[in-house]
Amino acid sequence: MNSLPDQSSAAHAEHPGKRRWWVPAALFVSLLIGYINRIDISFALPAMAQELAWSPAQVGRYGGVLLGLFFVCYGISNMMLSPLAARWGPRKSLIAIVVGFSVATLIGAPLGGSIIAFAFARGLLGIAQGPHIPMMNTVTKYWFPPGERSRANGIWISGMLLAPLVAPIILVPIIRFGGWRMMFLIVGLCGVVLSVPLLWAFVYDAPRQSRWLRTAETDYIESQLEPAIDKEDWTFLRLPDFWMALAGGILNNFCVFGIMFWLPVYFTEGRGLPFADLWYAASLPYVVGVAGIAVMAGLGDATNRRALIAGAGFVLTAIVVYLAAITPSLAFAIACFTAGVFFQTAYGAQEFALLQRILPRNNISRGAGIYNGIAVLLGGCGSSIAVGGSVSFTGSYTAGLFLIVGCSLAAAVTLSILARRLKY
Numbered sequence: 001m002n003s004l005p006d007q008s009s010a011a012h013a014e015h016p017g018k019r020r021w022w023v024p025a026a027l028f029v030s031l032l033i034g035y036i037n038r039i040d041i042s043f044a045l046p047a048m049a050q051e052l053a054w055s056p057a058q059v060g061r062y063g064g065v066l067l068g069l070f071f072v073c074y075g076i077s078n079m080m081l082s083p084l085a086a087r088w089g090p091r092k093s094l095i096a097i098v099v100g101f102s103v104a105t106l107i108g109a110p111l112g113g114s115i116i117a118f119a120f121a122r123g124l125l126g127i128a129q130g131p132h133i134p135m136m137n138t139v140t141k142y143w144f145p146p147g148e149r150s151r152a153n154g155i156w157i158s159g160m161l162l163a164p165l166v167a168p169i170i171l172v173p174i175i176r177f178g179g180w181r182m183m184f185l186i187v188g189l190c191g192v193v194l195s196v197p198l199l200w201a202f203v204y205d206a207p208r209q210s211r212w213l214r215t216a217e218t219d220y221i222e223s224q225l226e227p228a229i230d231k232e233d234w235t236f237l238r239l240p241d242f243w244m245a246l247a248g249g250i251l252n253n254f255c256v257f258g259i260m261f262w263l264p265v266y267f268t269e270g271r272g273l274p275f276a277d278l279w280y281a282a283s284l285p286y287v288v289g290v291a292g293i294a295v296m297a298g299l300g301d302a303t304n305r306r307a308l309i310a311g312a313g314f315v316l317t318a319i320v321v322y323l324a325a326i327t328p329s330l331a332f333a334i335a336c337f338t339a340g341v342f343f344q345t346a347y348g349a350q351e352f353a354l355l356q357r358i359l360p361r362n363n364i365s366r367g368a369g370i371y372n373g374i375a376v377l378l379g380g381c382g383s384s385i386a387v388g389g390s391v392s393f394t395g396s397y398t399a400g401l402f403l404i405v406g407c408s409l410a411a412a413v414t415l416s417i418l419a420r421r422l423k424y
Helices: 019-052 057-090 090-106 117-128 133-143 148-179 180-202 214-223 240-270 276-301 306-325 330-348 351-360 361-394 398-421
Strands: none
Touching: 019 057, 019 090, 019 117, 019 133, 019 148, 019 180, 019 214, 019 240, 019 276, 057 090, 057 117, 057 133, 057 240, 057 361, 090 117, 090 133, 090 180, 133 148, 133 180, 133 351, 133 361, 148 180, 148 276, 148 330, 148 351, 148 361, 240 276, 240 306, 240 330, 240 351, 240 361, 240 398, 276 330, 306 330, 306 351, 351 361, 361 398
């Protein structure tokens, strides 16, 4: 385990600038648009089902297949392409990633009439997005001292939560008035138009390469980073803390994607909410969630007990999702999901700070790729198959919600054990 640099004197010294915070802001835009590209299928499914005359069982089956295929391709891409992307450099790789997933979404418009052809487009989307989060981990590890990483990660991670917030506000009207094909075209263009220029302007592989960062701020950043190893290797696979964090990541992905991808369909199909009213029901949990990221990230950096905070958040998430599953009140269910997303951010704000603490600096791309790939394959794909399968088999969403409750409790136990091992 690499030791943290001495920050006792730096904590009381005046920081020589804050321009580095533009980097996670640019990453935030790329992840926000990337997640809208990822979850747009959740809003397209009801309209596609109506146009293509799918039954509720077919919606569950096809939705599970499409989401599962995405996660399989995404997980494999994480593990296979992240080391290659690291060698090419995070800056160029991030730009290529955004262009790639934008094209994959664009071709979904003409291919959506065939489930097989559309599945190809969603698989391509997963491949393109695979190295996205590992590259953002690499950038954060090289640009921010350990004591700032919960907040730095929290800025770009909030794109995950803001995407479900703004997606229904933007996508539902487009689908209503222009159709789901038009929605895929517009979403696909946003990445190239909005994200690529920001990545080009602000994101560099390391602070020393930046043309806009002052030398004093560069010196400050580099003085606070953990020491680098000589070369990339696989020694991080021997670290028990890595596998403990990975177990937490798998369980978290099951919960997060189980809620994120199925919540719009749950409200419309399971609770009978009119599609026109979906924008507020699906957005409200993430309004609170964005605030939760800010609160939990600040709390993590302030207390230095990130794993413990994350574990407590999972306990509270399990309680409110269980209440949402059993209540007959739609309003109370929306309130419970809103609270659940807030409590889950206790983990979301700390996840990659914990990973960046565990992994040596020169192994962050490879390690983050393995971590994110396995977590998505087992957690995200497992969630899609399990929740979709339970809906298809039972005709009800309650069983899927109970699965999320169980995984939340298991994650709480895992993070509490990690908190005893890793005082960070």
